[in-house]
Amino acid sequence: MNNKYETVIGLEVHSQLLTNSKMFCGCGSDYQKAEPNSRVCPVCMGMPGVLPVVNRKAVELIIKTGLAIGCSINGETKFDRKNYSYPDLMKGYQISQFDLPVAINGNLNISLNGNEKTIGVTRVHLEEDVARLIHKNEPNGTSHSLIDINRAGVPLMEIVSEPDMRSPEEANEYLIQLHSIVRSIKASTANMEEGSFRCDANISMRLKGTTELGTKVEIKNVNSFRSVFRALQFEQNRQINLLEIGEQIIQETRGWSDESEKTVSQRIKEFAADYRYFPEPDLPPIIISKQWVDQIKSTITELPAEKIQRFIKSFQLSEYDSSLLISNDIIATFFEDTVNECKNLGLNYESSAKTCANLLNVDLSRILNEKQLQISDLNTDYGDFSILIKMISEDTLNSTMAKTVFENMLLLGKSPIEIADNLGLTQISDTDSLEQIISEILSQNSPAVQDYLEGKETAIRFLIGQVMKETKGKANPKIATEIIISQIKKS
Amino acid sequence: MSNNDDLTSDAIRHLASLTRISMSDDEVEKMRDEMSNILDNIAVLNEIDTDSVEPTGHSVDLKSVLRDDVSGDSLSTEDVLMNAPNSDEDLIKIKPVFE
Ligand SMILES: [Zn+2]
Numbered sequence: 001m002n003n004k005y006e007t008v009i010g011l012e013v014h015s016q017l018l019t020n021s022k023m024f025c026g027c028g029s030d031y032q033k034a035e036p037n038s039r040v041c042p043v044c045m046g047m048p049g050v051l052p053v054v055n056r057k058a059v060e061l062i063i064k065t066g067l068a069i070g071c072s073i074n075g076e077t078k079f080d081r082k083n084y085s086y087p088d089l090m091k092g093y094q095i096s097q098f099d100l101p102v103a104i105n106g107n108l109n110i111s112l113n114g115n116e117k118t119i120g121v122t123r124v125h126l127e128e129d130v131a132r133l134i135h136k137n138e139p140n141g142t143s144h145s146l147i148d149i150n151r152a153g154v155p156l157m158e159i160v161s162e163p164d165m166r167s168p169e170e171a172n173e174y175l176i177q178l179h180s181i182v183r184s185i186k187a188s189t190a191n192m193e194e195g196s197f198r199c200d201a202n203i204s205m206r207l208k209g210t211t212e213l214g215t216k217v218e219i220k221n222v223n224s225f226r227s228v229f230r231a232l233q234f235e236q237n238r239q240i241n242l243l244e245i246g247e248q249i250i251q252e253t254r255g256w257s258d259e260s261e262k263t264v265s266q267r268i269k270e271f272a273a274d275y276r277y278f279p280e281p282d283l284p285p286i287i288i289s290k291q292w293v294d295q296i297k298s299t300i301t302e303l304p305a306e307k308i309q310r311f312i313k314s315f316q317l318s319e320y321d322s323s324l325l326i327s328n329d330i331i332a333t334f335f336e337d338t339v340n341e342c343k344n345l346g347l348n349y350e351s352s353a354k355t356c357a358n359l360l361n362v363d364l365s366r367i368l369n370e371k372q373l374q375i376s377d378l379n380t381d382y383g384d385f386s387i388l389i390k391m392i393s394e395d396t397l398n399s400t401m402a403k404t405v406f407e408n409m410l411l412l413g414k415s416p417i418e419i420a421d422n423l424g425l426t427q428i429s430d431t432d433s434l435e436q437i438i439s440e441i442l443s444q445n446s447p448a449v450q451d452y453l454e455g456k457e458t459a460i461r462f463l464i465g466q467v468m469k470e471t472k473g474k475a476n477p478k479i480a481t482e483i484i485i486s487q488i489k490k491s
Numbered sequence: 492m493s494n495n496d497d498l499t500s501d502a503i504r505h506l507a508s509l510t511r512i513s514m515s516d517d518e519v520e521k522m523r524d525e526m527s528n529i530l531d532n533i534a535v536l537n538e539i540d541t542d543s544v545e546p547t548g549h550s551v552d553l554k555s556v557l558r559d560d561v562s563g564d565s566l567s568t569e570d571v572l573m574n575a576p577n578s579d580e581d582l583i584k585i586k587p588v589f590e
């Protein structure tokens with residue numbers, strides 16, 4: 001990147017709130033599994049004469065989100081109409097919040113290559129989602145659009161950051177942090193693929209050392225962390241190239257295309273931004289008392305960043321392992337239960353934690369991927385899993401065997417002992433039978449024994465290989481190595 | 492004729508385009524006159540001294556009532572589609588929004 005310039009990025013995240021019903025009416029918000037236009041009533045369809053009524057849970061979830069990212073909660077909050085005409089907007093206006101959002105002035109800490117940085121959060125406000133539009137091309141060359149109103153009125157929060165990020169990497173880190181907080185406090189499913197966590201990014205360039213913001217471009221329709229990152233990288237380069245040849249950046253909205261890996265101009269921003277906000281006459285202001293805020297605060301238990309620190313400290317895990325484990329609540333709980341159970345079984349706390357983390361972070365995700373399964377499809381409990389860890393720590397299973405047993409446990413729901421027995425997977429640690437097998441192998445491989453005696457340490461590996469072949473991989477490699485060396489020395 | 496000169500024909504055209512309404516020049520002028528009159532009438536409110544009044548987001552001193560998060564019945568899909576100009580299976584069919 002040309003280091004004359006500094007990149008300035010701000011993000012606007014829309015996240016659907018995890019409620020049973022919509023923001024202003026009693027229609028179910030489960031639009032994703034519902035038949036088209038089956039979660040619609042006169043309120044969310046925008047019929048004349050209807051009145052919206054605010055969903056308390058939605059307000060609570062947004063207060064909770066605000067608190068989790070260090071915001072102040074406004075004691076009085078109100079709704080405003082954002083006016084624009086588009087077929088996805090049933091009323092011709094969206095009920096949103098303009099000057100008195102629920103939460104303001106928060107911050108989120110990110111860490112990148114070991115450097116900590118605080119990103120400001122300007123505001124978190126409540127609004128309603130819009131209908132879903134589907135574009136359809138007919139074989140005869142005509143086209144039309146189709147509307148499914150189910151999504152219209154689903155509670156949505158918008159989390160607006162300060163323009164504090166200085167690279168696509170920082171923006172990516174901010175998104176990951178925000179996503180994990182919103183999920184951990186169960187404010188949203190935050191599923192990006194399903195559109196319940198969406199990101200718009202504002203990016204501009206300025207000369208290093210200057211403080212005035214450059215002309216910004218807004219990138220819309222980005223539906224994965226990777227796409228946000230790639231779109232920002234692309235846009236950063238595009239803007240630098242324009243500035244370098246003396247061209248102006250046009251303030252506009254650009255869309256990201258995953259296929260062409262490019263941002264494309266969508267419309268001139270000034271036109272769309274004339275929203276003529278005014279206070280929503282159908283909804284009086286909402287009073288948010290200190291007691292209400294305190295009560296919600298008491299339901300926030302442990303935030304992801306705190307949990308990672310606790311995992312690092314109490315289990316002696318790396319930051320990487322810890323953040324992977326806590327990224328899924330089910331796995332994190334399963335991990336903690338297993339390690340505590342291992343302690344009850346008399347195993348070393350830290351080494352069980354390490355073994356357990358490896359199986360969950362590496363093997364579990366591989367198995368889920370290969371078998372196209374979800375965590376919830378698996379049937380094993382932490383009791384069985386801690387016995388598996390015990391078998392590994394006692395060398396009853398080597399690492400290859402352990403992976404096989406683990407996979408079968410997850411798929412079949414049987415105990416590790418039963419699976420190991422059925423598959424004939426138990427490591428031979430019995431020295432008598434290994435002594436005998438090894439003495440035969442040594443007599444058949446005298447050149448390798450000779451090599452070892454002449455100082456070629458690698459000859460050991462060949463001999464171990466022979467032992468493994470003979471025992472079909474069941475020999476305990478540590479004990480086998482000891483026996484080989486002692487037999488050679490005795491001979 | 493109205494004495495409100497602030498409302499220009501261009502402002503009317505701008506509003507028309509925001510609301511996706513097409514208007515002839517005659518219609519623009521007619522609308523400018525009518526809206527100017529409305530604004531003149533509303534301007535009477537400017538005569539009231541509001542210096543000592545707290546700004547408010549709502550006309551009456553009400554606080555919002557919140558509702559429990561319980562989902563209930565919605566309309567039948569048949570009823571939802573009843574007023575739609577056109578439909579395709581369970582979806583409302585409209586002119587294409589992207590050319
Ligand atoms: Zn409804």
